[in-house]
Amino acid sequence: MDDVLILGEIKEGALDPRSLELIAIGEKLAEDLGSNLSILVLGDSPANAAAEASSYGPAKVYSITHSLLKDFQPEIWLAALEKACQEIKPAVFLMSHSFMGRELGPRLACRLGARLTTDCIDLAVDPQDKLLLRTKPVSGGNAIAVFKCPGPLQMATVRGKVFSPVERTEGHAEVVEINVQLDQNMAKVTSLEIVKEEVVALDKADVVISGGAGLGEKEGFEILEDLRKVLSKTFGSVMIGCSRVAVDKGWISSDHQVGLTGTMISPDIYVAIGISGAIQHLVGMVHSKKIIAINTDASCNMFKVADYGVVEDYEKIIPALITKLEDRS
Numbered sequence: 001m002d003d004v005l006i007l008g009e010i011k012e013g014a015l016d017p018r019s020l021e022l023i024a025i026g027e028k029l030a031e032d033l034g035s036n037l038s039i040l041v042l043g044d045s046p047a048n049a050a051a052e053a054s055s056y057g058p059a060k061v062y063s064i065t066h067s068l069l070k071d072f073q074p075e076i077w078l079a080a081l082e083k084a085c086q087e088i089k090p091a092v093f094l095m096s097h098s099f100m101g102r103e104l105g106p107r108l109a110c111r112l113g114a115r116l117t118t119d120c121i122d123l124a125v126d127p128q129d130k131l132l133l134r135t136k137p138v139s140g141g142n143a144i145a146v147f148k149c150p151g152p153l154q155m156a157t158v159r160g161k162v163f164s165p166v167e168r169t170e171g172h173a174e175v176v177e178i179n180v181q182l183d184q185n186m187a188k189v190t191s192l193e194i195v196k197e198e199v200v201a202l203d204k205a206d207v208v209i210s211g212g213a214g215l216g217e218k219e220g221f222e223i224l225e226d227l228r229k230v231l232s233k234t235f236g237s238v239m240i241g242c243s244r245v246a247v248d249k250g251w252i253s254s255d256h257q258v259g260l261t262g263t264m265i266s267p268d269i270y271v272a273i274g275i276s277g278a279i280q281h282l283v284g285m286v287h288s289k290k291i292i293a294i295n296t297d298a299s300c301n302m303f304k305v306a307d308y309g310v311v312e313d314y315e316k317i318i319p320a321l322i323t324k325l326e327d328r329s
C-alpha cells in the first residue's frame with residue numbers, strides 16, 4: 001500500500017477539528033502522489049468517530065478498538081500505532097502537532113525507522129522523487145525552512161489552523177478493524193488526574209479584536225473591550241487577542257497572544273489595532289477570512305495582508321465605530 005494515512009484524534013466522541021484540517025492536506029498529498037487517503041482512529045469505542053471519519057471522503061477508515069485505549073497512555077498508543085503502520089504500510093503518515101502528536105510522533109518515527117518533521121506549516125510532494133517537502137519555522141521563528149528526508153515512510157506533525165478543515169461528503173468509506181495485542185504492562189507512565197485548563201480559546205472565536213504596542217498603554221484594551229461587547233451583539237463569539245509586545249509590556253495575559261509563539265487562528269474577522277504586522281504575528285492570523293487593520297502608519301506590513309484598512313489613531317476611530325454600531329443595533 002502507498003496510502004497517505006492520517007491519525008484522526010477523537011475528542012468527546014467526535015473527530016477533533018484539527019483532524020479535519022489534516023484530512024484536507026492529506027487529500028491534496030494523496031492526489032499529488034496518485035494514491036489514496038486513509039484515516040486511522042483509535043479508542044475504547046471509536047465506532048462513532050470511525051463512521052464520522054468515513055463521511056469525509058477517505059478511501060478507507062482503519063479502526064483500532066481496545067479497552068486500554070480509553071485514556072491516553074503513550075506506550076500503549078505507540079504499540080497500537082506501530083502495529084497499524086506495519087499493517088497498513090502507508091507512504092505518508094500525518095499527525096496533528098497536538099499534545100498527542102508531539103508525544104507520539106517522534107517515538108513512533110524512532111520505532112519505525114522513519115524521519116519525522118514536527119510542527120509543519122506546509123506540506124507538498126516533490127514531483128521528481130515523490131518525497132514530502134516539509135515546511136516549518138526554524139531559528140526561533142526567524143526563518144522558514146523546507147526539509148526533505150529519504151525513506152519509504154514519510155512522517156510529519158502539522159500545526160493547527162494552517163489548513164482549512166474539509167467538509168463532509170455524501171459517500172461512506174469502508175471501515176477496516178485492525179486487531180492489536182495490548183497489555184497494561186506496556187505502560188510506563190500513568191496519568192493520575194486530568195485537569196481541564198481554563199484558557200482563552202482564541203482559536204474558537206468568530207471574531208478576534210487584537211491590540212498591539214500601538215495601544216500605548218494597558219487602558220487601550222478597555223477601549224477594545226467596549227468594541228468587543230458591541231460586536232458580541234451581532235457575532236457568536238468575539239474575543240480579545242494581542243501581539244507579543246502587549247504581553248511583554250504586561251498589559252494582557254499570554255493566552256491572548258496571537259502568532260508563532262501564541263495561538264494560530266483563522267476567525268471570520270480579525271481586527272488588528274496598533275499592530276505592525278511582524279512575520280511572527282502574521283503567521284498566526286493571516287488565514288483569517290477578513291482582516292481589518294487600524295494603524296497610524298500607512299506603510300506598515302499589516303496593511304499588506306488586510307482586506308480593509310483605516311489609517312488613523314485607534315483612540316479616534318474605535319469610539320466612533322462603537323457609536324456607529326450602537327446606532328445601528
Ligand SMILES: Cc1cc2nc3c(=O)[nH]c(=O)nc-3n(C[C@H](O)[C@H](O)[C@H](O)COP(=O)(O)OP(=O)(O)OC[C@H]3O[C@@H](n4cnc5c(N)ncnc54)[C@H](O)[C@@H]3O)c2cc1C
Pocket residue numbers: 139140141142211212213214215242243244245246257258259260261262263273274275276277278279280281284294295296297300312313314315
Ligand atoms: C522568536 C520570536 C517569536 C515571536 N512570536 C510572536 C508572536 O507569537 N506574536 C507576536 O505578535 N509577536 C511575536 N514576536 C514579536 C514580533 O517580532 C514583533 O516584535 C511584535 O509582533 C510586534 O508587536 P506590535 O505590532 O504590537 O508592535 P510594533 O511593531 O511596535 O507595532 C506597533 C504598531 O502600532 C502602530 N501605532 C502606534 N500608535 C498607534 C495608534 N495610536 N493607533 C493605531 N496604531 C498605532 C504603529 O504604527 C505600529 O505599526 C516574536 C518574535 C520572535 C523573535
